[in-house]
Amino acid sequence: MTLGFIRPKTVGELLEVLAEYKDGSKIVAGATDLLVQQRNSKQVEGKPLYLVDITGIPELAYINVESGVVRIGAATTHRDIARSTVIQDVAPFLADACLTVGSPQIRARGTIGGNIINASPAADSLPPLAALSAQVRLVSKRGSRDIAICDFFKGPYKTVIEPGELLQEVFFKVPKNPGNCSFLKIGRREAVAISRLSVAVLLDVDESGKITEAAIAPGSCLPMPARIVRAEETLTGKVPDEETVEAAANEVGEEMVRVSGVRWSTPYKKPVICALTRRAIWKALGVDVD
């Protein structure tokens, strides 16, 4: 139930409001999840809330790079990230992922902060952010703290954010080889599709063609974003060949079953996440495969 709405104009005003209302308030940005949840009546039984709108705070929507660190304000839309030449240069797979969110209309409203806070296991921006070892900055009247993206989640749709806190921005270091990244997603159809499976791959490759660092983060197959260390270790230090890539990809399928267990969907999802990862690794290496 909604008690009313509040539209602060600055982060300072916003933090005052959050400190006052704490869990009696809910931040709203693009509202593309919130209004769907409201329609599904999930909120009706809950505590009465003040909606605190952050779309009137220009200082929360930005993309900038300074001293090798990319910072994206929480209220930045998927549309703006997908279209940002900065993101296309420094983390093209994040731009790709944001371009697969919903539809043009949803991308125009939905924000990266909302995608993170909603904490859906199928969130499209989270696998690239996990692969980038991104961190989120939480601020409140008491101060601020930075948390690694993979530590920000407690489970599906649950995060460690405290009442009174604002997710202000997500930030990550510019990768050494931004070109060696990829994001692949499978949905039930091409547009307006929630991810059934996705994977983000970011590699660092030296002149000899050897993979010196690998980051592999799948989506929609684990309760929350995570890197698949065994898959990454399989690639690291190797000049990739079919066997190595296949072995690394298979580790992702194994990890999915280890963490999420065998489900009705496993006979489909396991081979498909392995194949998707294999393709994503080759794509990150600049090789076209089927």
Place this chain on the structure above:
Amino acid sequence: MKQVDRCKMKLISFTVNGTDVKVEISASDRLIDVLRDKLRLTGTKEGCGIGECGACTVIMNGVPVNSCLVPAFQAEGSVIETVEGLEQSGKLHPLQEAFVDHAAIQCGFCTPGMLMSALALLRENPHPTREEIARAISGNLCRCTGYHQIIEAIEDASMRMDPTE
């Protein structure tokens, strides 16, 4: 610090199809409720109400959005365009003419949203490819036409609106 307003109801002002309007809204009103029920602009349709079908698409500050997913309070100070703004002095917009000529309308429920997505596309990209058109209307469902006529109509409208190329 100045107290930030806590509003249950509020009189907000914004622009619709070039006209300034003032409407009293509540915290739970959506933009589509304001357009249809308060301003009687019923050209904008509600299909799914959850942002999947695009029938409610309007242009907000130059960008197509689902009006069923925009809280009304976010519309304050914005510039909204709906399908009612397309026709000028009794003459259909070239996009509307092209939709009629190409039989890109059957039941017509998706048409207002399709037109607004198409208009936003053509303003940004006056001569889109068929692929670009398909992407631009990927958030708009049509259960009648099979999309081919709609894509043809938008392609044709692009020529009618800017025949220079």
